[in-house]
Amino acid sequence: MTNPLLQPWTGAFALPPFAEIHDADFAPAFEAALAEARANVAAIAGSSQPANFANTVEALELAEEALDRVSAVFFNLAGAESTPEREALQRDLAPKLAAFASEVTMNAALFARIEALWAARDTLGLNAEQARVLELYRRMFVRAGAALDEAGRARMAAVKERLAVLSTAFTQNLLADERDWAMPLAEADLAGLPDFVVAAAKAAAEERGAGGHMLTLNRSLVVPFLQFSSRRDLRETAYAAWVARGESGGATDNRAIATEILALREERAKLLGYESFAAYKLEPEMAKTPEAVRDLLMRVWEPAKGKAEADAAVLTAMMHADGINGDLEAWDWRYYAEKRRLSEHELDEGELKPYFGLETMIEAAFDCAARLFGLAFRPLDVALYHPDARAWEVTRDGNHLAVFIGDYFARASKRSGAWCSSFRSQRKLGVAQRPVVVNVCNFAKPARGEPALLSWDDARTLFHEFGHALHAMLSDVTYGFISGTSVARDFVELPSQLFEHWLEVPEVLDRFARHARTGVPIPAALRDRLLAASTYDQGFATVEYVASALVDLSFHEGAAPADPMALQAEVLAGIGMPHAIRMRHATPHFAHVFAGDGYSSGYYSYMWSEVMDADAFEAFREAGDAFDPATAQRLEANILSAGGSREAEDLYAAFRGRMPGVEPLLKGRGLLAETVPERA
The missing domain is CATH 1.10.1370.10 (Neurolysin, domain 3)
Known part of the structure; x- marks a missing residue:
């Protein structure tokens, strides 16, 4: 009963008590949470009361609260702050959690209750959101195999368990390959590298407990090395290592796993x-x-x-x-x-990069969210899972909306890439809760005492992931099942890719692209050249x-x-x-x-969403203002706050009035063909 993962979280904003959580707490917490979830699901499935929306669907929404809470903490940490103990537990948990999911979605009695509700759906007096949630629950059960015969359900469960094991192994192999490769760089190996790449290579060596300079497979380091190193032999070595991840022929080879x-x-x-x-x-x-x-x-x-x-x-x-x-x-x-x-x-990247400091780009993203949606961000002094992670309270008109966590720097314990996740999702059902959202990136950490500088691509990544965060933080639905980013996969990238457009708004650059040392705004001529080269x-x-x-x-x-x-x-x-x-x-x-x-x-979904994001930003251009209040309000009402409450096509059409063609995408990438079919 002293396990901090199983106790009520009474600290600020009910954040996980990271300072009190130890790796040894996770296994017993999962065991207890799974037992509680199983008991709750069994009670719903075995109820003697006729099925209704409250005692079946709403009860299922709340049946796995403890498991959801423990899982959110563990899997966020497993991705952003891995340890050997967490990796071992992740391998152990993968088949167990897959088996539990199959138990729920292939529970015959539970599926019978959902089918009964589905058959009587027109007589239940459901509102639009409830009708949508019922539809999605039934679809989830059917697609999971609930309608199969006993042998089919057993085989489906076995397949899912094995897939969970394999996916975990794939992830951990990739992390190991990225973590284990490094190339020391002698003074002569720094030829052609601008100061910011040299500084990043020095910081990478320090992070690994070495002196001098070191190249790692962190994208924010290896890509600029490939851009600037005049040593073709070293570029070839670095590139070969980068593309060989998961293909070493040893214990971390992923080819058989993929097959x-x-x-x-x-x-x-x-x-x-x-x-x-x-x-x-x-x-x-x-x-x-x-x-x-x-x-x-x-x-x-x-x-x-x-x-x-x-x-x-x-x-x-x-x-x-x-x-x-x-x-x-x-x-x-x-x-x-x-x-x-x-x-x-x-x-010149060396000339450009000092104008894109991490701090000012965070400030720019926050300011755009303030101007579009009225959000305010207040730094929080709270314990988090790593010293590099920071938190802000997000409010509107003085009312609490969310907690936002930013974890921006690369480290050996973090998987590659950039992503948005949640420690808690928004919902109104039961005890209403507001979200705790995290953006995780892998920007090169500067040497001690130096400012953190981003490339233009890094800055776009920051805006991209913050667009996902806005989708989660502005969510305003009753049911967690359709909250925030719980939408079609080829729709989920719309808010993130759309938010990238505000980084290219000249007035945003004029205000926030400031030299990291002098504070001087980016010269207009340099800004214009940057925007003119946007399709380069x-x-x-x-x-x-x-x-x-x-x-x-x-x-x-x-x-x-x-x-x-x-x-x-x-x-x-x-x-x-x-x-x-x-x-x-x-x-x-x-x-x-x-x-x-x-x-x-x-x-493909990034490009499918790009068809929409290119068209969606046109709505602001048509309004004559990148921060047009009426257009922003439509965007929030129909997309950012709506979660999966309607089909994606309906949500987009409600915002824009129609579905887009592919022309804005091709135009935005500088690839416009002479003749393009009308619709995407």
């Missing part, structure tokens, strides 16, 4: 009567079918490939002018693209992304491949992948697809 995951996903879909896993996965999404996804991707692929090939010819000529013969390689692209950007747009190298960026999305789709729209690496090569050859560009995420480190089901057969 088994794909086979099990196909079996899962076939058990439910679908032709393929893609058909199963896409059915509840906006895209609906694999054909619709492929159509969008290929309409973007052709103009992107043409632009990339034209750019490759220019970069190859630049390389040859440097006396290097042969083909442009993947480890050359960023280096010569950076040189070309300096030549054509007079943009978009052929490269679009090709590497779309190639990954097409490989993901190909993995799932037919029979599971016996050799995913062979299929990956076949897909890339079939679309004519340019020689000097690789997939953004090759199969062995494609965490979006294999570290869980979230983006499996769904990596």
Whole structure:
């Protein structure tokens, strides 16, 4: 009874008592929370009372409160502050939690109660939100296998348990490869690197307890190294290590894991009567079918490939002018693209980066949220899970809305990438609760005493993840099941990608892009050159992304491949992948697809959402003000506060009045073709 995870959290804003939680607390907390959840579910399923919405659906909403609370703390820490003990427990928990989920969603008595409600839904007097929640609960149970016979349910449960084990292993292997690789850099190895990259390499060495300078596989360090290092041999070594994650041939090799995951996903879909896993996965999404996804991707692929090939010819000529013969390689692209950007747009990353300090970019994101939605942010002095993490109270008109946590710096204990998650989601049912939302990034940590500087891409990432956070913090629904980001996967990226647009608003840059040392605003000429180059190298960026999305789709729209690496090569050859560009995420480190089901057969969703975000920002342009109050109010009412209370198409149409075409996306990426079909 002294386990802090199982006690009421009575501190400020009922935050988890991080300072009191130890790794040894998690296993008994999960055991107790699972037992409580099982008892609650059994009581609902075995009730002698006829099913009604309150005693079945609303009871299920609250049945796993303790488990949800413990899980939120554990899995957020497992991603952002991993320890060997947490990794071991994660491996142990994966099949247990999957088994419990199957017990609930394939409980025959429980499903019978939901079916009874579904059959009588028109007579229950449900409001619109309740009707939507009932529909989603029934869909979840059916898609989980509740309607299968006993043998089918047993096999489905076994498949899900195995998938949980494999996804956990994939994630931990990738983290291990990223954590274990480092390349010491001698003084001569720093050739061509600007001061901010040298400082980041020094900080990386310090973080690993070493002196001098060190290159790691943190994206915010390895990408600028590839941009600026004049040592082609070192660029090749670094790039080879970066793309070889999960493909070492040793204990952390993910290729066999990916193969088994794909086979099990196909079996899962076939058990439910679908032709393929893609058909199963896409059915509840906006895209609906694999054909619709492929159509969008290929309409973007052709103009992107043409632009990339034209750019490759220019970069190859630049390389040859440097006396290097042969083909442009993947480890050359960023280096010569950076040189070309300096030549054509007079943009020097070393000159630009001091204007994008982490502190001022956080301030900019907060200010945009204040102007759009009336939010205020007050720093909190509270204990969190790591010294680098910071917290703010979010209010509107003096009323508490949320707690926002920012955890921005890379470290060896943190998985790569950037993401938004919650320690608590919003709901009104039962004891109403406001959310605790966290943004986790992997920006290069500066040397002690130096300001933290972001690249333009880093700054966009910060705005992107804060857009997700706004979706969670502004949620205003009754049921946690549809709260915040609980929406279709190809709709969830709309708020995040839309918020990126405010970083490009000139008045935002004029106010917040200030030199980290002098405080002087970014010169207007430099700002204008930056914005004019907003579509620079978009052929490269679009090709590497779309190639990954097409490989993901190909993995799932037919029979599971016996050799995913062979299929990956076949897909890339079939679309004519340019020689000097690789997939953004090759199969062995494609965490979006294999570290869980979230983006499996769904990596396309960033682009599907981009069709909408490009059009959505046009609404503000049409209003003549990037901060137009009426447009912002419509955005909040119909999208940011609505969660999954309606189908994504209906939410977007309520905001914009129609669904968009693909033209704004192509225009925004500088890829507008002469003739484009009318609708996306």
